[in-house]
Amino acid sequence: MSPMSTDKSASPRTAVIVGGAGAMGRWGVRAIARLGSVERLLIADIDIARAKQVAAEVGGPCTAVELDATDTAAMRTLFAECDVVLNTMGPFSLFARPILEAAIDSDCHYLDIDDDWESTVEAFDLHARARERGLTVVKGIGGSPGFSNLSALVAARRLDEVDTLLTGWSMGGAVLEEEPDYPSAGGAGAAVEHWLIQISGTIRAWREGGVRDLAPLQPVEFDYPGLGRVRGFTVGHPEALTLPRHLPGLTTSLNITSGPDWLFDHARSVAADFDAGAINLAEGAQQLENPPRPAERAPRDPLGQVWTVAVGTRNGRRTAVSVQPTAMPPGRMGGGTGVALAVGLELLCRGRIKESGVHSPEAVIDPEDFFPLYAEFVEPATAGDDLLLVQEIDDPAPVSLPALTDEA
Known part of the structure; x- marks a missing residue:
């Protein structure tokens, strides 16, 4: 079964974007409309007024529909009209699985921007179910994961063997651009709640050639080509666990924030209170969103919004390769994430993503297909061949790794 030929192939090509009026979703709506991927794009959101506002702003294929993502029956009724479900509804620890299951049961292909490692791993349990129906599921096609995964492939392909793979993102880049026409509804958003979940308890990553549990926010020092010795901190993210599935021989795969x-x-203080039960998720997210700032400005973070470092050998010599974008779309985290989702949908519609079942981006998307389309959205305008800055160094110093907790 081809990527767009479900049992509903006789109906117009229709996609629904769940949470489409949200801070992430509306950037995806704009990019999808610009690419012309689908004939109809349903902007599904519990805030119908805001969904109508987005539809009026973007025009084209957009139609606003009201949807409560906690109502499984309502989701299945709506998805029955669609060929593809796009999910931008966080936190994914709560919403990813029920929306994915409703999509599969409705014979819809599915893409999301899930950056939660637990719900990503859980989604692979549905691989056989999706494959039996000939459906393609792409988990985590956003900025990180998504752009980061495909950058990792670019870096890894420049080496003969790769043993260490670090994907990362900066806290300075992980912010949403305020849009005056879409004022915040108040309170910490799903992205901040996700952040607290991913820095509390233990996180799962790839160490010593297998899945291991680590403490979050532990320092990792490494040589970054062009920058020298830098430091980041461990965080729970899907890339650390999905990339080893497709790059044999990895001993270490971590996601790092800086x-x-x-x-x-x-x-760390907020996460400790959350782990101890002294505060709930909403309270912790509120504290994270409003940190006490020091009197003096900290040194500038040398690491970019999203990046990858692969370490291994080429021609028998120890080599490190870094990959990062030279420019990004407007909208900061929302724009970078929404554009990646839109490009994923465009590639699905073009038949460039063919495999059925549940997959991470690096398993089914060719970087040579993805990055030229992504480059069409960046500012300042950049040719596809110039979108990625690739740098190398020979004989990098060993990566300084955090200690393991109990084995997974």
């Missing part, structure tokens, strides 16, 4: 030390000191 930023000022004072911010991570505050985050």
Whole structure:
């Protein structure tokens, strides 16, 4: 069964974007409409007024529909009209599985921007179910994961063997651009709640050639080509677990976040209170969103919004390769994420993503297909061949890794 030929192939090509009026979703709506991927794009949101506002702004194929993502029956009724479900509804620890199951049961292909490692791993349990129906599921086609996964492939392909893979993102880049026409509804958003979940308890990553549990926000020091020795901190993210499935021989795969030390000191304190039950998720997210700032400005974070470092050998020599974008779409985290989702949908519609079942981006998307389309959205305008800055160094110093907790 081809990527767009479900049992509903006689109906117009229709996609629904769940949470489409949200801070992430509306950037995806704009990019999808610009690419012309689908004939109809349903902007599904519990806030119908805001969904109508987005539909009026973007025009084209957009129609606003009201949807409560906690109502499984309502989702299946709506999805029955569609060929593809796009999910931008966080936190994914709550919404990813029920929306994915409703999509599969409605014979819809599915893409999301899930950046939660637990719900990503859980989704692979549905691989056989999706494959039996000839459906393609792509988990985590956003900025990180998504752009980061495909950058990792670019880096890895420049080496003969890869043993260490670090994917990362900066706290400075992981912010949403305020849009005056879409004022915040108040309170910490799903992205901040996700952040607290991913820095509390233990996280899962790839160490010593297998899945291991680590403490979050532990320092990792490494040589970054062009920058020298830098430091980031461990965080729970899907890339650390999905990339080893497709790059044999990895001994280490971690996701790293970077930023000022004072911010991570505050985050550890909030996470400790959350782990102890002293605060709930909403309270912790509120504290994370409003940290006490030091009187003096911290040194600038040298690491970019999203990046990858692969370490291994080429021609028998130890080599590190870094990959990062030279430009990004407007909208900061929302724009970078929404554009990646839209490009994923466009590739599905073009038949460039063919495999059925549940997959991470690196398993089914060719970077040579993805990055030229992504480059059409970046500012300043950049040719596809110039979108990625690739740098190398020979004989990098060993990566300084955090200690393991109990084995997974």
